[in-house]
Amino acid sequence: MKHADTLAQLPVRTALPALARALEEHGTAVLCAPPGTGKTTLVPLVLAGLVGSDGAGGAGGGPVRRVLVAEPRRIAARAAARRMAWLLGEEVGRRVGFTVRGERRAGPGTVVEVVTTGVLLQRLQRDPELAGVDVVVLDECHERHLDADTAAAFLLDVRTALRPDLRLVAASATTDAEGWARLMGGAPVVEAQGVSHPVEVVWAPPSRPVRPPHGLWVDPVLLEHVAGVVRRALREREGDVLCFLPGVGEIGRVAGLLGGSVDGAEVLQVHGRAPAAVQDAVLAGGSGRRRVVLATAVAESSLTVPGVRIVVDAGLAREPRTDHARGLSALTTVRASRAAARQRAGRAGREAPGAVYRCWPEADEPRLPAFPAPEITVADLTAFALQAACWGDPDASGLALLDPPPAGALSAARAVLTATGAVDATGRPTARGRRMAGLGVHPRLARALLDGAREVGARRAAEVVALLSEEPPREYGDDLAAAWRTARRGGDAYAARWRAEAGRLERAVRGDGAEGAGADVPPRAGDDSVAGLVAALAFPERVARARGERAYLMASGTRAELGEGSRLAGVAWVAVAVADRPVAAASARVRLGAVIDEDTARFAAASLFAEDEEVHWSAARRDVVARRVTRLGAVELSAAPLAAPPAERVRGALLEGLAAEGVGLLRWSPQAEVLRQRLAFLHRVLGEPWPDVSDAALLAAAPEWLGLELDRARGRADLERVDAGQALERLLPWAGGQAARLDELAPERLEVPSGSRVRVDYSGEQPVLAVKLQELFGLARTPRVADGRVPVLVHLLSPAGRPAAVTADLESFWRDGYRAVRAELRGRYPRHPWPEDPTTATATRRTNARR
Structure with missing residues (x-):
């Protein structure tokens, strides 16, 4: 009826x-x-x-x-x-x-x-x-x-x-x-217009600071506050309570804080992992006793929970996120959107006037996202890409979609499908790819099921894949093999769903007709080996080698760490099945993994195996390293010295070293430094054809001016013996004949009236001639360089060699400045000449004759 x-x-x-x-x-x-x-x-x-x-x-x-x-x-x-x-x-x-x-x-x-x-x-x-x-x-x-x-x-x-x-x-x-x-x-x-009753909004923010969520982590302070708000709502209002939490773990924690009942109300849980009987009981309505229903976002619009007059909203949701660079995909906790908050609040006014308690400050409301992110814009697109390929549209360009798939995410998905043999080079599905698409699991797990069935038998491969298709409860631990054993003997709702899914997958792979899928493979390996192999087949880029007690490096190049107390700690190799990377963390966090050995890693990730002659500059050793290396992705398996590395690769490594360390690797004698300073001066003042000898320019032109030395060098020690000045002369403008004018344009020394040849210092913006004052008597004008364009800056020294005056205009100094210097110094240095007219006096390096 x-x-x-x-x-x-x-x-x-x-x-x-x-x-x-x-x-x-x-x-x-x-x-x-x-x-x-x-x-x-x-x-x-x-x-x-x-x-x-x-x-x-x-x-x-x-x-x-x-x-x-x-x-x-x-x-x-x-x-x-x-x-x-x-x-x-x-x-x-x-x-x-x-x-x-x-x-x-x-x-x-x-x-x-x-x-x-x-x-x-x-x-x-x-x-x-x-x-x-x-x-x-x-x-x-x-x-x-x-x-x-x-x-x-x-x-x-x-x-x-x-x-x-x-x-x-x-x-x-x-x-x-x-x-x-x-x-x-x-x-x-x-x-269609709904019949809605008024819903009062009660702002109930935490009184203590709450740290923002990251990954699947939610601050326990917030969960304690939510439990407190539920108790408050039961005291203040009539009717059942529907409390929105982001996931199963948070529902379990709040349920534990509330106990089996609170203020006479029964506490129930609604989520995808709850037993069917519990779900049916919640959706059928109460039996006269008040209820507190803890639910995920499934209750926002998909389900109707009768009797609800109160909604408590924690303000969080779960959305998928994919780190394509590191090959990590996981759900992450985010602030619920304003649209979701409206949907949740509406549940309190379905049958009568109600109230929603929002566990965040009212001031935060405008900062919430308007709508949840479309999954196509943030999720792993591997399954979508396989569906599109099997539909006949590999790049999804012809599909009517509200939001197009991001190009980078789709490219990463295609790379996974190509590596697993699901699509060919054109993106079209292979026969294997069509079989994978028909198994009803993620393509990675489909690959593990098909290939794993040949190695360990259809039943055991199906059981492990079933574990990976719906992550086991956290209390099962992070060891995949141990979780497998727990599921086999478990009587909880997860174990029941796992057994049903394992049976479905076994029937699917046996009925699929894949080679070896129906064979009864003897159990030649234990649970640990089987779990490790299947997990490695599903996630080959996540096979990882130990770098410490709990630290690992995955083949993808991402570092990973086990949690405190992990059963996997200390093993040499693990296959990481589930991992996430907390915000600002340097390493991924392993949430589920399995023990493997190197042979299993090499078998599962064979496409990542490479053997190469590696010649490069090592920043750690500050030298050229030449080795024969075998790798599994980013994981180094073995290395041996390379006796005779190709000269061109050594040359490239030396150039890497120069780029990393700078031209200071060469031997810069004082003479070489002076030559570089003179050339820098001429380039700054005259420009071309005088070369730029800045660090950046020298590094860019290193093959030109260090060519012969690079050809002969084999490591840092050889570079350190290179006479930089001698090599630098190759940059002089020899072709146009300008090189012959170097000493004329930027003389290393200038002869002064005393007959001394004094070195010119080109290290600053203006050339400097530091000379004792008495050696310049009779010199009316300041010496100039660079075809007379630049006067030298004369540092006039006392007889003791200390600066007495600085001038770029000797004529002015003799006329206006000398008299003050003479008055100050002649009493201190009486044995040195201090004529009244220096322009007519004879320059000298000596003191006055004894009387």
């Missing part, structure tokens, strides 16, 4: 006539309906003809159609199917059924089938026409999951090329309706 009263009360019924017209006239429609209006439950039943638009009647006067409803999550797919079956007064599996990965409840008479978007993609790849399906409803489009966006693109292709009669509805609580309408070729937008 149908629950006619419930059906008739669902607000979406008012939009059903417009939806029917849109589909009749255009074949597509965008349905915007708030949570709780019946878009997920009544709309498919009406479209299938199982009920009329008013909730009554067997077929509403129309034909029965087969409807496929796609949900982004397994828990939502099961819940929607159960709700629709309940509305029809039937058991799931009759006219309404569901299919999720590893579980199917549907039969020949099923008219409305709810599937996950991942299952829908698999069906589209097998049967693009979706034979027998009349209508597809893509639910919760606003969440922008990658599988949902991909399924929408494929379905629009199907409508264009194969099935123009296939009707398509994009349904969402809140979405970019106009964007979806344009994407679907001008589809009409149909809006």
Whole structure:
């Protein structure tokens, strides 16, 4: 018996006539309906003809159609199917059924089938026409999951090329309706008004400082505060509490803080890993006792939790992030968007007036992101790239997507697919790639399943891949083999799902027909070896060699560290299955890994193996290093000295050394330094053809002026013996004959009236001639260099060699400055001449004759 009263009360019924017209006239429609209006439950039943638009009647006067409803999550797919079956007064599996990965409840008479978007993609790849399906409803489009966006693109292709009669509805609580309408070729937008009650916003920020989240880490201070806010809400309000937390771990911690019950209210947990019985009990409603339901974002719009009058929002969400440079993909904790906050708050006003307690300051609200990031813009695109390749569009350029895939992420994904043999050089899928796509797991895990089955048998490979496809609970530890043993003997919900998924994968790989997949391989290796091999096959660039007790270097070049107390500490090699890199951390953090040996690492990561003759400049040794090296990616396996390295590579290494260390590696005698200073002066004053001899210029021209020395050198010691001055002479402008004028233009010494030849110092901006004052008597004008363009700066020294005066204009000094110097110094140095007129006196290096 149908629950006619419930059906008739669902607000979406008012939009059903417009939806029917849109589909009749255009074949597509965008349905915007708030949570709780019946878009997920009544709309498919009406479209299938199982009920009329008013909730009554067997077929509403129309034909029965087969409807496929796609949900982004397994828990939502099961819940929607159960709700629709309940509305029809039937058991799931009759006219309404569901299919999720590893579980199917549907039969020949099923008219409305709810599937996950991942299952829908698999069906589209097998049967693009979706034979027998009349209508597809893509639910919760606003969440922008990658599988949902991909399924929408494929379905629009199907409508264009194969099935123009296939009707398509994009349904969402809140979405970019106009964007979806344009994407679907001008589809009409149909809006349903929800019945919402007022929701009071209560700002409840923590009183203590809370550190921002990073990776999967959430400050325990915030979780303690959330638990406190739940207790406060129970005291201040009536009704059940729905508390939003970012993930399963945080739900478990808050549940522990609250205990099994709090203030007489029962504490329940809703997430994808919760047992089906618990999920059903929460979604069915309470039995008179107050409830506190701790939930992930799945309860924002995908699920309806009856009895809720209070929402407590921790303000966090989980989004995928991919570090393509390091090959790390993981969920990360972020601030929830304003759109998500509105969705969550709305849950408190579904059935009556309610309240939302927001666990952040009101002042933070404007700084929150407006919407969550579309998954296609931030996630690992390897699975998407394989789906697109198998669909016949390797670069995804022809797919109708709201947001295009980032070029860098798509390129990284193609590289993974090429390395695993899933696509060829043109990006087209290989036969192996099509098999991988049909296994229903990430391409990395599909590779591990296919290749692992040949090595260790289908069952054991499937069991390990099942562990990797849904990360085990944290209490299972970070040792993959130990987690495997725990799952085998475990009786928790995770172990039950793991056994079901392992069975599905075993059947898939045996039925796949892959070489060796069906063979009963004897258990020649223990759990540790099998787990390590399969993990290494899935993530070959993450095989890692120890660099300390808990420190490792992965083949990708990324450093990794084990956690305190890890069971893996101290082993020589590990295969890192799950890792993340906390903000500002130098190393990735290993969350799940397995023990392997070098042979396993080399087998799994064979494409990364390289043997090379390595000749380079070592910054650590400050010398040329020439070795024969074998590597697995960035991990060095062995090295031996190279007896006779090629001369051109040694030359290149020496140039590296000069670039790193500077021209100071050469032997700069005082004479060489003087020559460099003279050339620098001429280049600064006269320019070309006089060479630039700055460090940068000399390094750039090193092959030219050090050519012969570089050819003969074999290491740093040879460079240190090179006479830099002699080599520098090669840069002189010999071709034009200007080199012969070096001593004329920038003389190393100048002859003064006393007959002395005094060295000119070119180290500063202006050449300096430092000479005793008495040696310049009779010299009326300042000496000049560079074709008379630059006067030297004369440092006039006392008889003791100390500066007495500085001038670039001797004539002026003799006239105006000499008299003061003479008065000051002649009493101190009476044996030296101090004539009244220095311009007519005879210059001398000697003292006065004795009297």
